[in-house]
Amino acid sequence: MNGPCILGLVLLCGSGLAEENVLMTAVRLGGKTLGTLVQSTNLTGTLSGTGPFTLFAPVDKAFKALNQSVLEKLSGDKELLTRVLSYHVVSGNVTSGQLKNDMVVDTVEGTSKLRTNIYGSKVTVDGANVILPDQFATNGVVHMIDRVLYPLPTQNLLTYVAGTPSLSQLVYAVSMGDLIDFFKGGPFTLFAPTDEAFGRLPPGLLSNLLLNKTALNNVLEYHVILGTVYSAGLSDNQRVQAANNQDLTVKIEGENVIINDAKVTTADVTVTNGVIHIIDTVLLPPSVAAGYS
Ligand SMILES: *[C@@H]1O[C@H](CO)[C@@H](O)[C@H](O)[C@H]1NC(C)=O
Ligand SMILES: *[C@@H]1O[C@H](CO)[C@@H](O)[C@H](O)[C@H]1NC(C)=O
Numbered sequence: 113m114n115g116p117c118i119l120g121l122v123l124l125c126g127s128g129l130a131e132e133n134v135l136m137t138a139v140r141l142g143g144k145t146l147g148t149l150v151q152s153t154n155l156t157g158t159l160s161g162t163g164p165f166t167l168f169a170p171v172d173k174a175f176k177a178l179n180q181s182v183l184e185k186l187s188g189d190k191e192l193l194t195r196v197l198s199y200h201v202v203s204g205n206v207t208s209g210q211l212k213n214d215m216v217v218d219t220v221e222g223t224s225k226l227r228t229n230i231y232g233s234k235v236t237v238d239g240a241n242v243i244l245p246d247q248f249a250t251n252g253v254v255h256m257i258d259r260v261l262y263p264l265p266t267q268n269l270l271t272y273v274a275g276t277p278s279l280s281q282l283v284y285a286v287s288m289g290d291l292i293d294f295f296k297g298g299p300f301t302l303f304a305p306t307d308e309a310f311g312r313l314p315p316g317l318l319s320n321l322l323l324n325k326t327a328l329n330n331v332l333e334y335h336v337i338l339g340t341v342y343s344a345g346l347s348d349n350q351r352v353q354a355a356n357n358q359d360l361t362v363k364i365e366g367e368n369v370i371i372n373d374a375k376v377t378t379a380d381v382t383v384t385n386g387v388i389h390i391i392d393t394v395l396l397p398p399s400v401a402a403g404y405s
């Protein structure tokens with residue numbers, strides 16, 4: 113039965129055939145690319161084993177949306193591909209109802225962990241939407257997702273920011289505010305303004321902030337939400353409380369996510385203790401902005 117089911121022949125496989133393992137189920141439900149990639153690694157054997165496994169299976173569209181250079185890199189590096197695919201597999205038969213907000217889950221990959229979030233009725237894994245949950249198979253359960261979980265998060269928030277050349281002003285401000293230890297905690301959502309964003313601040317504002325740690329930290333904490341809010345958790349006209357206890361306003365305009373008057377230029381960078389959204393404007397609490405208008 114495996115042959116025809118892997119090929120997704122509807123008549124032979126039907127829906128939810130009792131003999132389908134997690135991989136066959138994922139392939140039938142729109143994960144053909146995943147099936148092909150898994151077969152090029154030695155994970156096929158694992159996933160046909162008794163498990164049970166939970167497979168977060170990206171649909172074909174998710175692979176299409178990957179940067180071509182990423183896809184080429186994965187296809188050319190079996191070891192990396194195996195790691196990335198194993199990162200989509202969790203030991204055990206974990207239903208969507210068992211996932212909690214900001215839950216961190218071990219994977220078969222072994223080093224990087226997944227983060228699940230619940231936003232109202234949405235369930236996400238590393239920010240990817242679960243679009244078809246709880247498809248049971250002989251050896252576990254499949255949740256179809258709309259994104260490939262790549263790259264694997266290996267850096268924490270600070271190491272990511274410190275390693276990103278366009279965020280050097282932010283790194284400097286965080287160190288001047290003595291917030292290094294704060295950012296080692298989490299989980300956090302960080303709206304990270306680029307150096308260009310800092311460059312557009314009114315003259316004198318940044319230098320004044322750097323002289324007053326209380327004022328500086330108030331501004332920096334206005335860029336942080338306690339807990340992990342991926343784009344899937346943001347909606348139009350939503351107000352979210354920042355770590356300085358003041359509210360940020362979210363706008364969704366077409367494809368764009370706007371926080372107050374800052375545009376998110378790179379969304380959903382997964383780090384081990386949260387998520388980073390890169391923004392093009394520094395967020396100023398109204399009282400601070402008023403002093404420079
Ligand atoms: C794809 O990835 C390459 C290398 O990482 C990068 O230079 C390029 O800008 C990316 N393209 C898109 C469309 O994201
Ligand atoms: C599967 O592949 C990985 C990485 O290529 C390798 O380390 C491992 O030993 C292989 N396992 C089996 C059972 O062949």
Ligand SMILES: *[C@@H]1O[C@H](CO)[C@@H](O)[C@H](O)[C@H]1NC(C)=O
Nearest residue numbers: 164205248249250251252253
């Ligand atoms: C997984 O859990 C579901 C729901 O509790 C159950 O019906 C199914 O038999 C379980 N499957 C395995 C392989 O343990």
Ligand SMILES: *[C@@H]1O[C@H](CO)[C@@H](O)[C@H](O)[C@H]1NC(C)=O
Nearest residue numbers: 323324325326327328330400
């Ligand atoms: C530093 O900033 C805080 C908060 O904005 C303000 O209350 C305080 O007066 C400032 N201190 C100095 C010395 O300017």
